[in-house]
Amino acid sequence: xxxxxxxxxxxxxxxxxxxxxxxxxxxxxxxxxxxxxxxxxxxxxxxxxxxxxxxxxxxxxxxxxxxxxxxxxxxxxxxxxxxxxxxxxxxxxxxxxxxxxxxxxxxxxxxxxxxxxxxxxxxxxxxxxxxxxxxxxxxxxxxxxxxxxxxxxxxxxxxxxxxxxxxxxxxxxxxxxxxxxxxxxxxxxxxxxxxxxxxxxxxxxxxxxxxxxxxxxxxxxxxxxxxxxxxxxxxxxxxxxxxxxxxxxxxxxxxxxxxxxxxxxxxxxxxxxxxxxxxxxxxxxxxxxxxxxxxxxxxxxxxxxxxxxxxxxxxxxxxxxxxxxxxxx
Amino acid sequence: xxxxxxxxxxxxxxxxxxxxxxxxxxxxxxxxxxxxxxxxxxxxxxxxxxxxxxxxxxxxxxxxxxxxxxxxxxxxxxxxxxxxxxxxxxxxxxxxxxxxxxxxxxxxxxxxxxxxxxxxxxxxxxxxxxxxxxxxxxxxxxxxxxxxxxxxxxxxxxxxxxxxxxxxxxxxxxxxxxxxxxxxxxxxxxxxxxxxxxxxxxxxxxxxxxxxxxxxxxxxxxxxxxxxxxxxxxxxxxxxxxxxxxxxxxxxxxxxxxxxxxxxxxxxxxxxxxxxxxxxxxxxxxxxxxxxxxxxxxxxxxxxxxxxxxxxxxxxxxxxxxxxxxxxxxxxxxxxxxxx
Numbered sequence: 001x002x003x004x005x006x007x008x009x010x011x012x013x014x015x016x017x018x019x020x021x022x023x024x025x026x027x028x029x030x031x032x033x034x035x036x037x038x039x040x041x042x043x044x045x046x047x048x049x050x051x052x053x054x055x056x057x058x059x060x061x062x063x064x065x066x067x068x069x070x071x072x073x074x075x076x077x078x079x080x081x082x083x084x085x086x087x088x089x090x091x092x093x094x095x096x097x098x099x100x101x102x103x104x105x106x107x108x109x110x111x112x113x114x115x116x117x118x119x120x121x122x123x124x125x126x127x128x129x130x131x132x133x134x135x136x137x138x139x140x141x142x143x144x145x146x147x148x149x150x151x152x153x154x155x156x157x158x159x160x161x162x163x164x165x166x167x168x169x170x171x172x173x174x175x176x177x178x179x180x181x182x183x184x185x186x187x188x189x190x191x192x193x194x195x196x197x198x199x200x201x202x203x204x205x206x207x208x209x210x211x212x213x214x215x216x217x218x219x220x221x222x223x224x225x226x227x228x229x230x231x232x233x234x235x236x237x238x239x240x241x242x243x244x245x246x247x248x249x250x251x252x253x254x255x256x257x258x259x260x261x262x263x264x265x266x267x268x269x270x271x272x273x274x275x276x277x278x279x280x281x282x283x284x285x286x287x288x289x290x291x292x293x294x295x296x297x298x299x300x301x302x303x304x305x306x307x308x309x310x311x312x313x314x315x316x317x318x319x320x321x322x323x324x325x326x327x328x329x
Numbered sequence: 330x331x332x333x334x335x336x337x338x339x340x341x342x343x344x345x346x347x348x349x350x351x352x353x354x355x356x357x358x359x360x361x362x363x364x365x366x367x368x369x370x371x372x373x374x375x376x377x378x379x380x381x382x383x384x385x386x387x388x389x390x391x392x393x394x395x396x397x398x399x400x401x402x403x404x405x406x407x408x409x410x411x412x413x414x415x416x417x418x419x420x421x422x423x424x425x426x427x428x429x430x431x432x433x434x435x436x437x438x439x440x441x442x443x444x445x446x447x448x449x450x451x452x453x454x455x456x457x458x459x460x461x462x463x464x465x466x467x468x469x470x471x472x473x474x475x476x477x478x479x480x481x482x483x484x485x486x487x488x489x490x491x492x493x494x495x496x497x498x499x500x501x502x503x504x505x506x507x508x509x510x511x512x513x514x515x516x517x518x519x520x521x522x523x524x525x526x527x528x529x530x531x532x533x534x535x536x537x538x539x540x541x542x543x544x545x546x547x548x549x550x551x552x553x554x555x556x557x558x559x560x561x562x563x564x565x566x567x568x569x570x571x572x573x574x575x576x577x578x579x580x581x582x583x584x585x586x587x588x589x590x591x592x593x594x595x596x597x598x599x600x601x602x603x604x605x606x607x608x609x610x611x612x613x614x615x616x617x618x619x620x621x622x623x624x625x626x627x628x629x630x631x632x633x634x635x636x637x638x639x640x641x642x643x644x645x646x647x648x649x650x651x652x653x654x655x656x657x658x659x660x661x662x663x664x665x666x667x668x669x
Contacts, residue, residue: 269530
């Protein structure tokens with residue numbers, strides 16, 4: 001297919017251990033178009049971060065074993081690239097925003113110097129030019145007094161500012177693809193809204209593709225175009241964001257949406273998905289979601305449902321998808 | 330049903346932290362973490378405290394539970410002044426007040442197994458035999474949705490939600506009357522939020538515990554709290570009955586917090602506050618929110634804001650609501666502030 005910036009075909013990641021094999025990711029296909037924001041949603045332990053690290057080729061092998069048919073970035077298959085070639089790509093073509101800004105930044109270096117590094121590595125410029133660009137980058141993400149802020153250390157900045165520094169760093173060389181791994185989880189609601197606005201403004205104004213990884217569907221609602229829902233190493237649903245929120249097909253998606261507390265709720269009890277994600281070493285037979293699914297039947301316990309394509313480009317992995325009759329109308 | 334009898338009563342509570350000056354002999358500076366807070370928490374209710382990081386929510390909780398000595402003001406628990414009690418009596422009273430912490434990953438000792446973690450409060454109290462403790466711990470585990478198989482496992486074997494359940498079991502092990510939940514779900518996955526919140530609601534119904542519930546997410550607070558207090562930089566902004574605050578939020582800060590909530594409603598307009606919470610070292614005499622308030626007026630900076638009752642059980646501290654006298658208007662106090 002043309003027009004896809006990133007094409008990921010059949011990604012499998014396993015971690016062999018003494019106790020057994022951990023199947024973290026089991027055959028994932030992911031496409032990201034030019035300038036599109038794609039969200040990958042799922043609970044902790046479902047393999048989201050492993051997927052993003054595999055795209056960046058940042059997983060240590062060993063212990064991880066990665067098998068993939070194709071990771072193509074802008075037509076080039078990067079899965080076979082050497083480490084030195086990957087280093088050129090990271091930062092310039094793909095970059096990453098990490099979850100916890102305090103641990104992602106170096107505590108003994110000023111934030112300016114850390115962003116300078118990106119320019120020095122990829123831009124072939126002098127230190128002075130790098131600093132000018134750094135100040136510009138900080139200004140773009142809405143940091144007040146960028147010149148003096150560049151001289152401060154990470155601990156002198158608030159959580160929201162630190163996250164903005166990370167965004168500035170990721171956008172420094174205007175890469176084609178940015179992977180944001182839970183960019184707002186560690187932040188307050190007000191600051192979360194600010195940071196998401198910055199991120200999505202930057203993405204739209206610079207026509208960068210964004211892979212947003214999160215466990216919070218409410219973050220997705222305001223930023224993403226396409227959503228992939230992941231459960232226990234497999235994609236269970238893919239849809240355009242409006243379609244997904246209007247009519248979720250997979251019971252897991254429905255559960256995720258229900259568990260978000262809303263202002264319009266009136267009851268004291270919250271809708272919840274019982275239990276938790278199965279341990280990746282001891283996955284249930286059949287559909288991985290069946291022990292937590294209220295619609296599960298005998299068939300679900302025995303067979304893994306295939307990923308089926310529906311009319312409007314949606315994908316669904318369920319024998320008994322919800323809200324199907326309403327789609328046909 | 331909620332009896333109108335205060336379990337906790339705060340009178341003009343202040344907590345200041347000294348800041349080290351850069352030079353000796355200069356005037357000492359203080360961070361005013363909590364300023365002049367008076368409130369009553371009734372038996373059996375859930376009282377919510379809402380605000381951004383750094384607004385003094387956790388300091389308030391620590392002062393109530395006696396982990397921090399307030400600079401001035403009094404804390405009464407069941408009509409006893411906590412900080413004038415002799416040490417041994419204080420320890421007794423303190424047993425009926427417990428706390429659930431924000432981060433279950435760091436609040437459990439990784440070298441203790443579940444039994445040791447949950448039985449530690451009983452061990453410290455000292456009048457339980459090993460057998461009694463084991464029975465009690467199993468009962469607690471069942472109560473919070475874990476099983477007796479987990480008794481001798483270590484915290485690293487559990488997921489975030491399960492760890493928080495262990496934290497809750499530990500907190501209720503001595504049958505407390507009062508439980509402080511300091512952001513109990515913010516470190517967890519969204520899908521687990523509902524599980525933990527439901528557990529807390531169920532426990533309250535079963536055991537009749539009074540909660541002080543701290544959160545920065547107004548959507549979470551709405552459904553489980555009877556009354557809430559919105560704090561900003563150590564001061565009360567809005568305070569009162571949950572229903573009336575959500576129906577009719579008066580303070581610009583409360584409105585901003587409500588609007589910042591992310592939900593599944595894609596098209597909702599949002600007003601997003603600019604900037605971060607400022608440093609509480611030298612707060613203004615007037616409204617502490619004026620720097621970020623979209624409606625700030627000249628008078629907000631220097632004139633003390635009164636906490637006025639706008640309707641029954643609904644108090645607001647804002648000059649927009651209380652207004653200025655004619656004299657003050659002629660002095661130009663209601664002119665908008667030029668922030669540039």
